[in-house]
Amino acid sequence: MPNRRSILEKAKAADLRPQGVDGKGLKKVLDRAKKFFRRPSRHAEESVERHVSLMAQSVERRDWHAARDHALALGLLGEQLGDPGLVKKAGRGLRRLGGGNRAWQLIASSKQVPGRPEWDGGDLADCKLAVERREGDLAIFFQFASLLGPVVATANRCTVLVEPRLAPLYRRTYPALDVRLEGEGEVAAVDADVFASFETLAKFFWPDEPTARAPFIPLEPDRRLVAELRSTYLNRGSGPLIGFAWGSLNKSKDLPALDDWRALLGNLPGRLISLQYGDVGPALAEFERWAPGRIIHDASVDQLSDMDRFAAQIAALDAVVTISNTGANLAGALGVPTVVMLDDGFRLSWPAFGDTVATYPTVRLVRKGGQEWASAMQEAGGRVMQIVGGVGDGR
Known part of the structure; x- marks a missing residue:
């Protein structure tokens, strides 16, 4: 992973005036979709390749219903093949395509850490839960922040590891949350009974039924x-x-x-x-x-x-x-x-x-x-x- 300090220094010095871009039409969408679903050749099963191709074509046509169907099929194939990379890519595609809770099921499954007890949605009253992003960019901490509300309200204790710049926001929004900084030690060393990625929280708190979704809780600024x-x-x-x-x-x-x-x-x-x-x-x-x-x-x-x-x-x-x-x-x-x-x-x-x-x-x-x-x-x-x-x- 690139050094965070070097990335920030590069961003500070960058002149970000957009440059002219020619030829970025719908063909580029197809290219991006193919790249998005590119998979290792060792799992080049015919059915997978067919759905990848049809998925890309559906994205090019803006046929989102068909694209979702192919992403759903890829997720099922990924589970059958035991291929977490394909499971994750299918889940991330479904997230964009209105795949509902199935998207969170797939992404959460692909991010599980072997040998570490993953929260299964059970009662947290007597449990200590640790939440981490595992992978992904800074947006994860914004997109899933609301999900910590119901966790904090029900868990015996909830610890979350965050990017250091976001610690004040998280502590102000959830005073009862045990906020730790990423990079200060292995998450496995946290005193917790069960662990979860942010997508695991989404799996249980953002069901397909909209009325059952955990409510939006805005982050609290100074x-x-x-x-x-x-x-x-x-x-x-x-x-x-x-x-x-x-x-x-x-x-x-x-x-x-x-x-x-x-x-x-x-x-x-x-x-x-x-x-x-x-x-x-x-x-x-x-x-x-x-x-x-x-x-x-x-x-x-x-x-x-x-x-x-x-x-x-x-x-x-x-x-x-x-x-x-x-x-x-x-x-x-x-x-x-x-x-x-x-x-x-x-x-x-x-x-x-x-x-x-x-x-x-x-x-x-x-x-x-x-x-x-x-x-x-x-x-x-x-x-x-x-x-x-x-x-x-x-x-």
């Missing part, structure tokens, strides 16, 4: 800091306060060019708060020409080193409009009204269809849909205006 930042931004001019972010280190993303932001930023009201990491200077100089005197870059906030202050910044806003990134997931976990603009890639973080996200009730998705970015940007702007229509200096 409210004093939220008020302080909001006051500081409003001292620069009237609201609403709208956050935005435009760049990513992920070069596979088809992102709006800076010029695509011109109409959106020019038409939005109030103060526009940069939520972008990296070297933002070159981009902000262009944005300032389109929304003169309304762009705010707060140098006191550095999400790469102080996620708690970044959370307070987002919570101080009335709305967020952004590409898919960590900030989008954090805004969703905080319960801030957010519009996320998605390209046509078959990506893990968001549903393949629809405009809502079950894990983030306040997030709405706007899709590029095989067109130029201009139409998606216009739709995103309209959605933001619906959010902030009645918002001025207060809330």
Whole structure:
């Protein structure tokens, strides 16, 4: 695994102005889907290869029902073959395709650790439970944070290992939770009777029946800091306060060019708060020409080193409009009204269809849909205006 410090230093120095991308049409979706479901040749059974191929073709056609059927078949085949890699990939595909609880069953199964007792959904009243991410990016801690509420309420004790920057958020949201930092020791050394990945929690607390799902619990920011930042931004001019972010280190993303932001930023009201990491200077100089005197870059906030202050910044806003990134997931976990603009890639973080996200009730998705970015940007702007229509200096 790459050194986290080196990754953060690279991100801080990066000029993330999107580059022009030619030829990223629907063919790219097929290529991504094939790569997503690529498997070791030792399990190249004919039935698996057939479903992989049909799955990719269904994604290309945007036939999500057929794609889900093939992902379900791949999950069953993975279980029959004892292939945790295929089980995980099928589960992750189902997560995007509306596969319901079956997605969590498959992913949780693929992440089990041999020789370590996995929680089976039983009574936790007399049990000590340890929760860990096992693998995955930072978004996991945002997408599954709500699931710790019912665990803390019922377990004798619950320990969770988190990425160090998120410890304050987790401790503030769940005071009874025993929050430990990843990297401070082996999870097996934690005093626990049973263990679980976050997907294991989802398996038991997010069933197929929507009315039985554990309720959404937003992460709790530092409210004093939220008020302080909001006051500081409003001292620069009237609201609403709208956050935005435009760049990513992920070069596979088809992102709006800076010029695509011109109409959106020019038409939005109030103060526009940069939520972008990296070297933002070159981009902000262009944005300032389109929304003169309304762009705010707060140098006191550095999400790469102080996620708690970044959370307070987002919570101080009335709305967020952004590409898919960590900030989008954090805004969703905080319960801030957010519009996320998605390209046509078959990506893990968001549903393949629809405009809502079950894990983030306040997030709405706007899709590029095989067109130029201009139409998606216009739709995103309209959605933001619906959010902030009645918002001025207060809330």
